[in-house]
Amino acid sequence: MREIIDTPSPNFDERSSPVSMIVLHYTGMQDAASAIQRLCDPEAKVSAHYVVTEDGQVLRLVDEANRAWHAGRSHWRGITDVNSASVGIEIVNPGHEFGYRPFPEEQIDALIPLVHGIKERYGVTRGNVVGHSDVAPARKQDPGELFPWYRLAKLRLALPRPTKNLMDPGWTDAGFLLALERFGYDVTDDLAATVAFQRRFRPELVDGTIDAECRAILLALLLPKPQGDE
Numbered sequence: 001m002r003e004i005i006d007t008p009s010p011n012f013d014e015r016s017s018p019v020s021m022i023v024l025h026y027t028g029m030q031d032a033a034s035a036i037q038r039l040c041d042p043e044a045k046v047s048a049h050y051v052v053t054e055d056g057q058v059l060r061l062v063d064e065a066n067r068a069w070h071a072g073r074s075h076w077r078g079i080t081d082v083n084s085a086s087v088g089i090e091i092v093n094p095g096h097e098f099g100y101r102p103f104p105e106e107q108i109d110a111l112i113p114l115v116h117g118i119k120e121r122y123g124v125t126r127g128n129v130v131g132h133s134d135v136a137p138a139r140k141q142d143p144g145e146l147f148p149w150y151r152l153a154k155l156r157l158a159l160p161r162p163t164k165n166l167m168d169p170g171w172t173d174a175g176f177l178l179a180l181e182r183f184g185y186d187v188t189d190d191l192a193a194t195v196a197f198q199r200r201f202r203p204e205l206v207d208g209t210i211d212a213e214c215r216a217i218l219l220a221l222l223l224p225k226p227q228g229d230e
Contacts (some may be wrong), residue, residue, distance in 0.1 A: 002058055002110060004050075009040040009061040011047035011069050019064070019122040021079065021086035022115060023071055025132045026142040027051070028095030035092060036061075045069060048088040054103075056110035064118070074135035075186040077128070082135050087118050091143055102146050115157050127184070129158040130200075137196035138189040145203035161201050162220030168212040169219045176210045179218050 025048065027035035032053050038044050039051065039061055048070040051059040062068040070088030079085045091111060093103060115129065129152065132140040153160035171179065177187045180197060187193040191208050198206045201217050 002056060004058045004060050007036060007040065007051075007059040007061055009047040009068075010042045011039070011045055012062045012066040013069075015065070015067045015084045016081060017079075017084045019085060019087055019118075020124060021076065021082065021128040021130065022118055022124055023074075023082065023086045023088045023130055023132055023135060024111075024115075024143050024147070025070060025088065025090045025140075026093035026095045026144060026147075027090050028093070028097060028142060030094055030098050032092045035090065039090065048090040050087075050114060051090045051092065052107055052111050052114065053092045054107050056104075056106040058110055058114055064121075071132065071135055072139065074132075076130060076135045077184040087122075089114065091147075093143070096141050096144065100144060100146060103143075103148060108148055108151055112152065112155060112157065115152060116155070119157060126153075126156060126159045130184075131196075133196040133199055134185065137185060137192040141199070145199045145206050147203075149200065149203075159221065162217050166213070166216035166220055168216045171215050173210045176215055176218065179222060183218065183222060 029035040036051060039047050047062050047068045049062045049064055049068045051061060064087055067083050068088050069083060071082040071086060074082035076082060091103065091107065094100065132142045149158055152158035177190050180193055181187045185193045185197065194210055195206055195208045198214065202214060
């Protein structure tokens with residue numbers, strides 16, 4: 001892992017809960033310099049613990065002991081103060097507004113050991129390594145459908161997409177949403193929650209339609225896992 005570059009942001013406060021999550025974002029700005037400047041601007045009132053640039057540099061903006069301001073109004077598995085419970089990582093990418101593009105290999109190569117270290121330090125489960133859109137589906141799209149979750153999943157740093165022995169449970173749409181809420185999502189906006197789930201677990205088709213494949217993937221995610229699977 002490359003040396004981490006300290007780039008302090010004033011935008012933080014005290015945590016009110018222990019770390020149990022990692023939240024991945026894209027910066028969604030035209031370039032890295034603009035994103036870093038905003039994350040360090042006291043008037044912006046936003047920050048993250050880390051920024052990973054496209055060429056693989058890792059910047060530390062907020063010490064992990066403190067609460068960075070990256071998740072906003074969010075919810076995941078009963079946690080409503082996601083900022084307090086998480087380490088936030090901003091991944092430089094222009095995002096859907098400024099020309100969304102694949103994440104370079106060098107960038108993901110730098111992200112993987114960063115996530116691994118955080119996960120080990122706090123005992124974060126794979127199910128709690130999430131995207132911003134997972135915790136705020138009605139507001140956010142990042143890190144988006146091009147993010148290579150499979151690379152993290154191969155190293156047990158995130159949940160894999162289920163692909164084997166998938167069975168459609170035949171849920172109604174209401175049943176699917178109930179199961180999605182049980183898995184962890186805020187389903188207040190049912191379309192947004194479905195789209196967020198697809199971005200994460202069925203990124204090749206993000207259409208908001210609850211179909212047999214979505215139901216089967218979600219069922220597989222909810223089935224009991226072998227001991228130690230997290």
